[in-house]
Structures are given as structure tokens and as C-alpha cells.
Amino acid sequence: MMALLDLSLAALLLLLALGVVAERQERGAIIAFLAFGLMLGLAWLRLAAPDVALTEIAIGGGVTGILLLRAEAALRGRGKTEEPLRRTGRLAVAVACAMISAGLGYAVLRFATPAPTLAPAAAEALPATELGNPVTAVLLAYRALDTLLEKVVVLLALIGVWSLAPDGLWGGAPVVKPAAVPAPLAWLARVLPPFGVVIGIYMFWVGADAPGGTFQAGTVLAAMWLLVTMAGLYPAPDTGARLPRLLLAGGPVLFLGIAFLGFVFAEGFLAYPEGLAKPLIVAIEAALTLSVAAALALLVAGPARKAPAR
Amino acid sequence: MTALLQPAILFGLTGAALVGIGLFAVVTQPGLLRRIVGCNILGAGIFLVFGAVARRGAGAGFEADPVPQALVITGIVVAFSASALAIALLKRLSEITIGEGADAGGPEGGA
Amino acid sequence: MSMGLLADIATIVLVSAGALLFLAGALGLLRFPDSLSRLHAISKADNLGLGLIVLGLMPQAGSIAGGLKLVCVWLLAQLSAATASQLLARALQRDRTRP
Numbered sequence: 001m002m003a004l005l006d007l008s009l010a011a012l013l014l015l016l017a018l019g020v021v022a023e024r025q026e027r028g029a030i031i032a033f034l035a036f037g038l039m040l041g042l043a044w045l046r047l048a049a050p051d052v053a054l055t056e057i058a059i060g061g062g063v064t065g066i067l068l069l070r071a072e073a074a075l076r077g078r079g080k081t082e083e084p085l086r087r088t089g090r091l092a093v094a095v096a097c098a099m100i101s102a103g104l105g106y107a108v109l110r111f112a113t114p115a116p117t118l119a120p121a122a123a124e125a126l127p128a129t130e131l132g133n134p135v136t137a138v139l140l141a142y143r144a145l146d147t148l149l150e151k152v153v154v155l156l157a158l159i160g161v162w163s164l165a166p167d168g169l170w171g172g173a174p175v176v177k178p179a180a181v182p183a184p185l186a187w188l189a190r191v192l193p194p195f196g197v198v199i200g201i202y203m204f205w206v207g208a209d210a211p212g213g214t215f216q217a218g219t220v221l222a223a224m225w226l227l228v229t230m231a232g233l234y235p236a237p238d239t240g241a242r243l244p245r246l247l248l249a250g251g252p253v254l255f256l257g258i259a260f261l262g263f264v265f266a267e268g269f270l271a272y273p274e275g276l277a278k279p280l281i282v283a284i285e286a287a288l289t290l291s292v293a294a295a296l297a298l299l300v301a302g303p304a305r306k307a308p309a310r
Numbered sequence: 311m312t313a314l315l316q317p318a319i320l321f322g323l324t325g326a327a328l329v330g331i332g333l334f335a336v337v338t339q340p341g342l343l344r345r346i347v348g349c350n351i352l353g354a355g356i357f358l359v360f361g362a363v364a365r366r367g368a369g370a371g372f373e374a375d376p377v378p379q380a381l382v383i384t385g386i387v388v389a390f391s392a393s394a395l396a397i398a399l400l401k402r403l404s405e406i407t408i409g410e411g412a413d414a415g416g417p418e419g420g421a
Numbered sequence: 422m423s424m425g426l427l428a429d430i431a432t433i434v435l436v437s438a439g440a441l442l443f444l445a446g447a448l449g450l451l452r453f454p455d456s457l458s459r460l461h462a463i464s465k466a467d468n469l470g471l472g473l474i475v476l477g478l479m480p481q482a483g484s485i486a487g488g489l490k491l492v493c494v495w496l497l498a499q500l501s502a503a504t505a506s507q508l509l510a511r512a513l514q515r516d517r518t519r520p
Contacts, residue, residue: 002317003315006315006317006320006321007315007320010320010321010323010324013324013328014324014327014328014331017327017328017331017332017351018331020331020335020344020347020348020351021331021334021335021339021348026341026343026344029344029347030343030347033347033350033351036351036354037354040354040358043321043324043358043361044361046317046321047317047318047321047358047361047362047364047365047374048317048365048368048373048374049361049364049365049374049379049382051379051380051383052357052361052379052382052383052386055383055386055387056386059386059387059390060350060354060386060390063390064350064390064393067390067393067394067397068343068346068347068393068397071343071397071400071401072343074401075343075400075401075404078404078408081340081341081342082340082342083340084338084340085337085338089338090338093334093337093338094334097330097331097333097334097337098330100329100330100333101326101327101329101330101331102326104325104326104329104330104359105322105323105326105327107326107359108319108322108323108325108326108359108362109319109323111322111362111363111366115363115366115367115368116367117366117367117368117369117375118367118375118376118377119367119368119369119370119372119374119375119376119377120369120370122370122372122375122376122377123370123371123372124370134372134376135376135379135380135383137376138376138377138379138380138381139380139383139384142377143377143380143381146380146381146384147384150384150387150388153388153391154387154388154391157391157392157394157395158391160395160398161394161395161398164398164399164401164402182507182508182511184503184504184507184508184511185504185508187504188500188501188504191500192497192500192501195493195497213383215383215386215387292387295391296390299390299391299394299395300394302398302401303398303402
């Protein structure tokens with residue numbers, strides 16, 4: 001029975017991906033990709049990865065959707081296109097891609113047995129962190145350096161996006177609100193955010209012991225801010241303003257500060273003192289959640305479109 | 311045959327196929343926005359193969375190895391940031407080459 | 422024991438009915454001729470189908486908090502589905518009056 005579900009999920013994923021390639025209209029392709037993101041979330045559940053499933057659905061199906069649909073609307077009819085390949089060229093590329101897939105598929109079939117795993121090591125150290133969710137423990141304790149660097153990458157991407165604003169608009173506000181706001185959207189933007197914020201905080205809080213965590217919670221909070229801003233209830237802030245910059249930098253700065261304090265109070269960089277691991281991790285997570293939310297929302301909002309208000 | 315139907319193998323193979331489909335879209339699509347979407351499919355395929363590795367690494371009371379899973383979460387966020395940067399570049403490119411974004415300040419838009 | 426059995430039967434009946442409604446909605450989405458009637462089919466079936474599935478899962482929730490979460494899922498899905506349907510219908514109306 002479950003095999004039937006898995007097979008249809010796999011088939012649906014492949015069909016939607018092919019649909020993205022074959023669909024004539026750009027918008028249809030993007031909608032196929034959003035459906036693909038949602039189905040991919042289900043596939044992650046079948047791979048026993050609820051944390052990844054939540055992230056994939058929130059980011060792959062949600063925020064990427066807003067990003068792509070806004071881009072499609074802005075570029076419609078004047079998007080950059082390249083010369084299409086000839087039929088023989090396409091065939092050659094198809095054969096090459098099929099070979100790459102076949103090679104990867106062969107690797108999947110020839111996975112080593114017994115499978116190499118770090119699960120026992122993760123389980124062994126889990127009591128020391130006082131966390132219940134091993135994925136959160138990996139993200140914020142065992143492989144915290146990855147998470148820290150990832151935050152920096154997200155900030156660098158945001159700086160890259162901001163720097164695409166014309167010189168005169170540097171530090172100004174992005175424009176998120178469409179020309180006309182339909183009434184139902186404005187209504188939803190008034191009703192949904194209180195629930196959304198509670199759900200975001202809940203996801204952050206249970207992340208220590210159950211599926212959830214900073215990225216998922218941050219994405220939900222970002223989506224709420226985008227909803228309010230897209231409905232025109234509240235304008236996007238100047239990218240040069242102090243509060244957004246404080247929120248953006250707060251998470252990584254706190255993370256880095258605690259990491260350096262590890263030299264003094266624990267065994268070294270990014271080590272937590274014994275007994276204090278959980279409160280420190282929760283504090284870092286809280287600041288990171290706000291940073292992730294601000295970064296994702298501002299990445300979708302794009303570069304400044306209005307001169308700064310000074 | 312039954313071995314093929316285990317989620318780890320089945321979705322691993324799906325991931326391998328998605329890599330090919332995504333790569334095909336990146337190379338052959340004439341529209342640049344669609345190429346960015348193709349890049350995302352390619353990434354999703356790689357993550358899925360990694361997820362299959364995680365699933366097979368079940369042990370110590372966990373249904374899957376948490377280390378690759380955490381890395382995939384990090385990867386999804388980084389992939390999103392890359393897409394956002396690519397789309398911002400694409401928008402700016404179309405503004406500059408077609409010149410319809412003059413209201414946002416063209417090359418001479420400096421204050 | 423009999424209570425558990427009764428709950429299980431209720432779950433099977435309600436979830437099956439919900440799944441059937443989703444199937445009907447999907448069929449309507451694929452078969453109906455124009456966008457407005459497709460929207461009509463999918464939004465009706467969606468809301469009722471999801472409601473039945475949530476109702477069917479209630480006996481299996483295990484705790485009051487779990488049940489409340491299920492109700493929240495249903496309410497939030499209702500809210501967003503209703504808004505999305507309104508937005509779609511308005512966009513269709515606009516396109517119809519403009520060309």
C-alpha cells in the first residue's frame with residue numbers, strides 16, 4: 001500500500017518536473033514547479049525527514065513561489081531569452097543529461113551496505129545538548145559552523161540583491177505592493193498574521209524537541225510580513241534603516257559572540273559550556289529566527305525602488 | 311524488485327532522474343527565468359539523493375541519519391538565496407537591456 | 422475495545438468519504454469546460470473533503486491538543502482557500518470584461 005503511494009509520488013514528481021520543461025508559458029511552468037515543491041515535501045516525509053519536509057514546503061513551495069511569480073509578472077513579455085538550440089543540439093544535451101542521471105542512479109543502486117551513518121554519534125551526544133530533536137542538535141551544536149556560515153551566505157546574497165539598486169536609490173525601500181490590491185487579499189492580510197505569528201513562534205519553540213526550528217519558523221514569519229506588505233497595509237522599510245539591519249545582523253552576531261566565548265568558558269570555538277548548552281542554543285535560535293525571517297522577506301522584496309526618506 | 315520499492319532507493323532514483331531533467335532545462339531553455347527554475351529542480355534532485363543516503367543511515371533509534379538531513383535544510387535555504395540573487399540580476403538585466411525600467415532610475419539615475 | 426473499534430470505523434468511513442470528494446473535485450477540475458465552473462468544483466470539494474478528513478482523524482488524535490491542531494489546520498486551509506478562490510474569480514472576471 002505504501003509502495004503504491006511512493007510510486008505515484010515519484011511518478012508525479014517526474015511528471016511535474018517534465019511539465020516545467022515542456023510547458024509553453026512561463027507562468028504555467030512556475031505553477032508546475034510550485035506543485036512540484038509541495039509533492040517534494042511529501043517525498044521528504046516518506047524519507048523520514050519531517051524537518052526537511054517542513055523547510056521544503058515553506059521555502060520550495062511557498063516563498064520561492066512568491067519570488068518566481070513576482071519575477072514572471074515583472075518580466076512578462078520582456079524577459080531575457082537566448083537563441084533556442086537546434087533539434088540535434090537538444091538531442092545531444094538530452095543524451096548527456098540522461099547519462100548523468102543513469103550514472104547517479106547506478107550510484108544509488110550500489111550504495112554501500114551496511115550504510116555509513118553518523119546517527120549513533122548524534123544519539124550519543126544528544127543528552128549533553130538537552131535537545132530532543134537530533135536535526136536541531138546537528139544544526140546548532142555538532143555542525144554549528146555550517147549553520148553560521150550559511151547565515152553569512154544568506155546575508156551576502158541579500159547584499160548582492162541590494163547592490164543591484166541604482167546609485168541614487170541606495171538605502172531606499174523596495175516596492176512590494178502591487179498596483180492594485182484586491183479586497184480579499186487585504187482582508188486575509190488583516191486576519192491571518194496573528195495566527196501566522198503564533199504558528200511561527202510555536203515552530204521555533206518545538207524545534208528543540210520535535211520537527212520544526214529556526215528556518216521553518218523564520219519562513220512562516222517572513223511570509224506573514226510579505227502578506228501584510230503586499231496588501232499595502234504597511235510599507236516595506238528602507239533598506240538603510242536601523243531596525244531591519246539590526247534584525248538581519250542580530251542572529252549571526254549573537255551566534256559568533258557565543259562561539260568566541262567558547263574559547264573562554266568551554267573547550268573552544270563554538271563549544272557550549274556544560275549545562276548551559278540548551279539555554280544558549282535557544283537564545284541563538286531566537287535571534288536566528290528573526291534574522292532568517294528578515295533576510296528571506298527582504299530577498300523576496302528585492303532591491304530598493306524608491307529613494308530613501310531622509 | 312521489492313528492493314527497488316524501498317523509499318530510500320525509489321526516491322534516490324527519482325532524485326537521479328530529476329538531476330537530469332533539471333540540467334536539461336538549465337542548458338536548453340531559451341527563457342532565463344525558466345533556467346533558474348531548472349536549477350532549482352537540479353538542486354532538488356541532488357538533495358533527494360542525499361535524503362536517500364540519510365534514510366539508509368537509520369540507526370541508534372533514529373529513522374534516518376540526522377546529519378545529512380540538517381545539511382539538506384541548510385542547502386535548501388542557500389539554494390533559495392541563490393535563486394533570489396539570480397532573479398534580481400535577471401530583472402536588472404532586462405531593465406538595462408530593454409530600458410523600460412527607466413522609472414526606477416536608469417544608468418543616469420544617480421542623485 | 423468496542424469504543425476503539427467504533428472510532429476506527431468512523432475514521433475509515435469519514436476519511437474515505439473525504440478522499441472521494443477530493444477525487445470528485447479533481448475530476449471536475451480536469452473535465453469542466455471553463456475556469457469558473459472548475460473553480461466551483463474544486464473549492465466545494467476541497468472544503469468539504471478536507472473537513473471530513475479532519476473529522477475522521479479526530480478520534481485518532483490521541484490528545485486534546487492534537488485534535489485542536491487538526492481543527493486549526495482545517496480552519497486555516499478554509500481561510501486561505503476561500504481567499505484564493507475569491508482572488509482567482511476576480512481575476513477571471515477582470516479578464517472577461519476587459520478583452
